[in-house]
Amino acid sequence: MIAILIALRRLLHRVLEGGLHIERRLEPFFRPQLNRLAREPLARSVQRLKTRNRPHQGLRPAEETFFEWEEASLETVVDEMREQMNRHFQPGAFERGGNTKTHGLVRATFTVYDHLPEHLRKGIFAVQRSYPAYIRYAGPGPDVPEDIRDVGFGSMSVKLMDVPGPKLMDEEKHTQDWPAVVTPTFVTPDVRENAKLQYWSTIDEPLWYFLNPKDSHLLDFIMQSLWNETQYNPLGQPYYSCVPYLLGEGQAMQFTYVPLTEVTRRIRGVPFGRVPPNYLRDNMVETLREKDVEFEMRVQIQTDPHLMPIEDASIQWPESLSPWVPVARIHIPRQQFDTPAQMAFARNLRFNPWHTLPEHRPLGNQSRARRRLYAELATHRQRMNCVAHTEPTGREMFDHGVAVEPPDKAAPGSH
Numbered sequence: 424m425i426a427i428l429i430a431l432r433r434l435l436h437r438v439l440e441g442g443l444h445i446e447r448r449l450e451p452f453f454r455p456q457l458n459r460l461a462r463e464p465l466a467r468s469v470q471r472l473k474t475r476n477r478p479h480q481g482l483r484p485a486e487e488t489f490f491e492w493e494e495a496s497l498e499t500v501v502d503e504m505r506e507q508m509n510r511h512f513q514p515g516a517f518e519r520g521g522n523t524k525t526h527g528l529v530r531a532t533f534t535v536y537d538h539l540p541e542h543l544r545k546g547i548f549a550v551q552r553s554y555p556a557y558i559r560y561a562g563p564g565p566d567v568p569e570d571i572r573d574v575g576f577g578s579m580s581v582k583l584m585d586v587p588g589p590k591l592m593d594e595e596k597h598t599q600d601w602p603a604v605v606t607p608t609f610v611t612p613d614v615r616e617n618a619k620l621q622y623w624s625t626i627d628e629p630l631w632y633f634l635n636p637k638d639s640h641l642l643d644f645i646m647q648s649l650w651n652e653t654q655y656n657p658l659g660q661p662y663y664s665c666v667p668y669l670l671g672e673g674q675a676m677q678f679t680y681v682p683l684t685e686v687t688r689r690i691r692g693v694p695f696g697r698v699p700p701n702y703l704r705d706n707m708v709e710t711l712r713e714k715d716v717e718f719e720m721r722v723q724i725q726t727d728p729h730l731m732p733i734e735d736a737s738i739q740w741p742e743s744l745s746p747w748v749p750v751a752r753i754h755i756p757r758q759q760f761d762t763p764a765q766m767a768f769a770r771n772l773r774f775n776p777w778h779t780l781p782e783h784r785p786l787g788n789q790s791r792a793r794r795r796l797y798a799e800l801a802t803h804r805q806r807m808n809c810v811a812h813t814e815p816t817g818r819e820m821f822d823h824g825v826a827v828e829p830p831d832k833a834a835p836g837s838h
Contacts, residue, residue, distance in 0.1 A: 432628070432631070433628065436627075436628045436630055436631065439630055440630065443574070444571075444572050447571055447572070447573075447575060447652075447653045448571060448653075448693050448694045448695060448698070449693075449694055450575075450652055450653040451653055451655075451690060451693055451694075452693075452694070454652050454653065458649075458652075462649050462650075465645070465649060466646065466649055466739065469642050469645050469646050469649075470646075470738065470739050470741075472642055473642055473737065473738060474730065474738060477729070477732075477735075479729050480728075480729070482728040482729075482733070483673070483728065484673060484674060484675060484725055484726075484728055485667075485669060485672075485673050485674055485675035485725065485733070485786065486728065486733065487733055487734065487786055487787065488733070488734050488788075489788075490613075490615075490734075490788060492614075492615050493614055493615075493788050493791065493792065496613075496614040496615045496617070496618040496792070497614055497618075497792045497795065497796065499618035499621065499622070500614065500617055500618050500621050500792065500796060501795070501796055501799055501800070503618070503621035503622055503624070503625045504520035504521065504565070504621055504796070504800055505520065505799075505800065505803055506625055507520060507564070507565035507621075507624060507625055508520045508565065508800070508803065508804065508807075510565075510625075511565055511566045511567075512807070514807045514808070514809075515807070515808055515809065516808070517803075517804045517807040517808050518564075518567060518770065518804070519561075519564065519800065519801075519804060520564060520565060520800045520804075521563075521564045521565070521800075522561040522562070522563070522564060522578040522580070522602075522604075523561065523562065523563065523564030523565055523566065523567055524561055524562035524563070524564070524566075524567040524568070524573070525559060525560075525561050525766065525769050525770065526560040526561060526562060526577075526657050526701075526703045526704045526707060527559075527560050527657070527704055527707045527708075527760045527761060527766075527769070528557055528558070528559045528560075528760060528765060528766070528768065528769035528772070529557070529558050529560070529707075529711065529755050529758060529760045530555070530556070530557060530755070530756070530758060530760075530817070531555075531556040531557070531558050531581075531753055531754060531755045531756075532553050532554070532555060532556065532753070532754045532756075533553065533554045533555075533556045533581065533583055533720075533751055533752075533753050534551075534552070534553040534554075534751060534752045534753075534754065535547060535548050535550070535551050535552055535553075535750065535751045536551065536749060536750055536751055536752065537551040538551075539750060540748075542670075542671075542674065542724070543670065543722065543724075543748065543750060545670050545671030545674070545782045545783075546670070546671065546780045546782030546783045547583070547586070547599060547751075547780065547782075547783065548670075548750050548751070554583040554584060554585055554586060554599075555583070555584045555585055555817030555818075556581055556582060556583050556584065556753070556817070557581075557582045557584070557772065557815060557817065558579060558580065558581050558582070558753070558755065559578075559579075559580045559582075559769055559772065559774065560577065560578070560579055560657035560658070560703075560707065561577065561578045561580070562576065562577055562578075562654075562703070563576040563577075565624060569698070569700040569701075570654065570698070570699075570700065570701060570702050570703045571653070571690070571692075571693075571698040571702070573654075574651055575605075575651040575652045575653055575654060576604065576605060576606070576651050576654075577604065577605045577654050577657055577660065577662075577703075578602060578603065578604045578605070578662065579602075579603050579604075579657065579662040579680055579718075580600065580601075580602040580603070580774045581600070581601045581602070581603075581680070581753070582598055582599070582600050582772070582774060582778070582815065583598060583599040583600075583601075584597055584598055584815060584816055584817040585597055585816075585817065586598060586599045586780065588780050589780070589781065590778060590779060590780065591777050591778075591779050591780075591781060591784060592775060592777045592778055592779075592794070592798075594773070594778075594798070594812065594814070595773070595778045595814045596814065597814065597816075598778045598814065598815070599778060599779055599780060599783070600774050600775055600776055600777075600778040600779065601664070601678065601776065601783075602664075602774055602776060603662035603663055603664050603665070603678070603679070603680055604662060604663060604665060605650055605651070605654075605660060605661070605662055605663070606646070606647055606650040606651065606663065606665065607650065607663040607665065607679075607739050608643075608646050608647075608665060608736060608737050608738065608739050609665040609666060609736035609737060609789060610643065610647055611640075611643065611736070611737065611789075612643065612735045612736055612737035612738075613734060613735065613736070613788050613789060614788050614789055614791075614792045616640065617789070617792075619632055619638070620632040633647075642737075643737050646737065646739075653690070654703055655688035655689075655690065655703075655706065656686045656687055656688050656703065656706040656707065656710060657703055657706075657707055658682065658684070658686045658706075658707055658710050658711070658716045658755070659682050659684070659685070659686035659687075659688060659710075660682060661679055661680060661681050661682060662679065662680045663677070663678075663679045664677045664678045664679070665677070665736055666736050666785065666786070666787050666789050666790050667725065667733055667785075667786040667787060667790075668776070668779075668783050668784065668785050668786060668790075669781075669782060669783055669784045669785075669786060670722065670724065670782070670783065671782050672782075674724065674725070675724070675725035675731075675733060675786055676722045676723060676724055676725065677722070677723045677725075677740055678720055678721065678722045678723070678750075679720070679721050679723075679747060680718045680719070680720055680753065681718060681719045681720075681721060682716075682717075682718055683717040683718060683719055684714065684715070684716045684717050686706070686710045686716065687706045687709045687710045688706070689706070690702055704761060707760070707761075708759075708760075708761055711755065711757050711758050711759075711760065712757065712759070713757070714757060715754065715755060715756050715757055716754075716755040717752060717753060717754050717755070718752075718753040718755075719749050719751070719752055719753070720749070720750055720751040720752075720753060721747035721748060721749050721750065722747065722748055722750050723740055723742070723745050723746070723747050723748070724745050724748070725740070725745065726744050726745045727744050727745075730744060731744065731745070733786050733787045734787050734788055736787065736789050762821050762822075764821040764822070765821040768815075768819065768821065770808070771805065771808070771810050771812075771813070772815060773797070773798075773801045773812060774797070775793070775794065775797040775798060775801070776790060776793055776794075776797075777793070777794040777797075777798075816828060
């Protein structure tokens, strides 16, 4: 009887997943209009339901709460995600456990705005200057499906280089990493719930994390569904940090990357023709062949520790309490980025939000877990690919089949 119930559960999951794949092909014809009409009202309603019974803890701004279940939950997440990697990839071709499919790694310049308000002038934002950057655009995990068959998720991970000052992780001395995703709230509220999600992902039935009648996460499913949709071009869509960071001691922020450039959004083959398997990368290539692209980084300061929590990443910080403030411009020049050498370099890069100045320390249990989680999975990936970790400088050249660095340049941080 148990075997029959498991088989039925798996069959129902495949049916639901098949329906999602059909929806992804139809969404370009109705989803933009639906978003304009319903996304924000629905999100506000979900957030009211999520926050109405949350107890007041009397926390100070940027104050963290540590839980006894964190370490055990993190162990489960690490083990499950490592197992997913082992199941999906072969030695020499390992990809990341999360944000797995690389659409492209591009060069960029990150320029801090001048004349920021005093309370924002911390860390990277203390003075007006520009930093060289790499930006990795990626799709979901734990595998690398055709773009039209993924769950409509994307990420934008920014790595600044030539950043002076001590860092919270010793493996990189001159970088500042700020990853972001397409949803303003995270898929799980905390690490304990993330451990449950990773179990369902390992057995290839992730929808049951949300829809399991014995342990439902329906509100989180709705929030993710409001922003997980058919993607058009990674260069033309906003991204969110989802989790908070310090902005100087005693002040917490979240951030977003807002696109400022009109980009190619065509998807050939929809609804039911043949869609190119990597159309998102194709659209990035076409865009950066024709024009430069810009994003603006904006930050949101925590003003109410109850309604803008540190430890629950499923709560959207209300803009009515704290509007977004522009702090920097990201300039991506026209370039070719889809060479084999540059894609291999992207695979080997490590992104970790703990590659950071102390003034921007990640906050909350999800971020505390990411320090070890990202480091261990990156080490596993590089070990299975027989490559060593190398800190990037931004001066790498990719026109010799492999990434090489000009020998006549000063080391980052030496000027």
